[in-house]
Amino acid sequence: MQAHATMKHKPLAHWRQSKVWRRRIATAAVYLVLIALCVAFLSPFALMVSTSLKTEDRIFTETIEWIPRPIRWQNYAEALQSFPFLLYLRNTLFVCALVVVGTVLSSALPAYGFARLRWKGRDVLFLMMLATIMLPVQVTMLPVFVMFRTIGWTGTYLPLVVPPFFGSAFAIFLLRQFFLTIPQELSDAARIDGCSEWRIFWQIIVPLSVPALATVALFAFIGAWTDFINPLIYLTDENTYTLAVGLQTFVGRHSSEWNLLMAAATVVTLPLIVVFFFTQKLFIEGITLTGIKG
Amino acid sequence: MRQRQRDLQGWLFVSPWLIGFFLFTLYPILASLYYSFCDYRVLTPPRWVGLANYVALLTDRDYFLPSLGNTLFMLIELPLALVIGLTMALLLNHKIPGIGIFRTIYYLPAVMPVVAVSVLWLWVLNPQYGLLNAILTPVLAPLGLQPPGWLADPKWAKPAFIMMDLWAVGGSVVIYLASLQNVPAHLYEAAEIDGAGAWHKTIHVTLPMISPVIFYNLIMGVIWTFQYFTQTFIMTQGGPQNSTLFYALYLFYNAFRDFRMGHACAMAWILFILTLMATLIVFRTSARWVYYEGERG
16 A cells, blocks of 8 residues: 555656756756856966966966965065055055045935935936936046146145045945935934934934945945056156056066066955955945946 | 025035036036147147047047047947856856855956956966966867967957956946846746746846846946056057057047147047947837836836
């Protein structure tokens, strides 16, 4: 009787099993492709680190030697000496700090105005702001340069750090999207208690928006760290260079010393990768907030 | 009175951006339009020359037109990035253990500073000792073929740049992935009941649902392509034989190397008009292929 029952269910069990197997094979195939892609994406990084540790005579080889023999840590010391890394790092951090503070502060206020207040002209201004995101930077870059040149700001950090204090359209958009998700009742209750909008902004909205503000800060930081064209145009004294421009001049001077070049590239990249590893969640949240609703 | 106070408050809150808008956007747009009709060498005041800059540019077969052509060539990258990015996002959308690690790894190249990417790829693309040709040589040698010289070869320099950019496709993968995860599960369930397999679900549910994101990425991609600068400035300076003299690079040369602001501003305005036109075309055709929720629901 029992045997009969199993017999009867066998085709079903078999079907189930084959489905499980098909799923397993599919999963294995997905992993295989994912891993192959990983190798493709990581190999340039591996090459960078490996070359950065090679001695001069082991760089130009017929086949690629992934593990340098001997390992030459000295490259990093040399790269950092022939290129005033610490000075450029300090300059970069200085610019980054001001850009972050400026962007966050001056984007949060307009975002609040666009998201939580009703006033005449709001929607028109908001559309105008969105349109500026699509404006090619070249259209405004040259007159802005002429303007800064006229008031004698070229050769200083001011052209890099002052504009962020007038907000960034992208950051305002991101923060507005976030502010919209905060329940209106919170503001209404505070208004009934006689709170001014200024206090509602600082005491209710800002504390609730720390993740979004952190995302904006992060994007501003990375933007300032990797910015190339603005420091290139405005910084004239080599001692004021940021890492991005510093690395570029380094390339010009050591064009075939690949071990030193790769060491320098690693050093300029590493801080960002570390920051990225610790802030991945913020990244994804920021992208979800803007990319999807964009 | 109360309404007027509220209006004033709104304007006050947005005033940081509004002042910036006048100083760094509106005034510069108008100024660059004016300069584009002038002979302006920065050190001397601008002198009105009418359409001369535009005429000179549009008849310039040595630099301007090639730079435009080179940039248009780079647009090939957009469909490639779309297909590769979407495929990767679809792969990453499987709920299997360790998927987060893969996502992080694919995103890494997009975090790297462009200057560092450029330096690294100068080495990867090195014709003799670079990684890419080290892989290609054993494959091509039996066929009696030589691997290309990449950045040293006018024919292969642009494809080399495209490849380098596709390495950083992870930036858009994360956007696609986030949008994939926003597709409501009940749509897939309904499709399954109708007997749809994985392929049909992708074509008839996933793609229509994420089409707004694809659309947004395409527009930003066009704009981004026309601003392509740092990589060529560092890696090729426009060579060999001007094959990588891209639009933004030639504009930069005009403005900051040759100090021909008038020319550069005319280029900026041509770029502005081209971008507007491209955006309009994408917008116009979008009604046919972009699905907005709530529009027909």
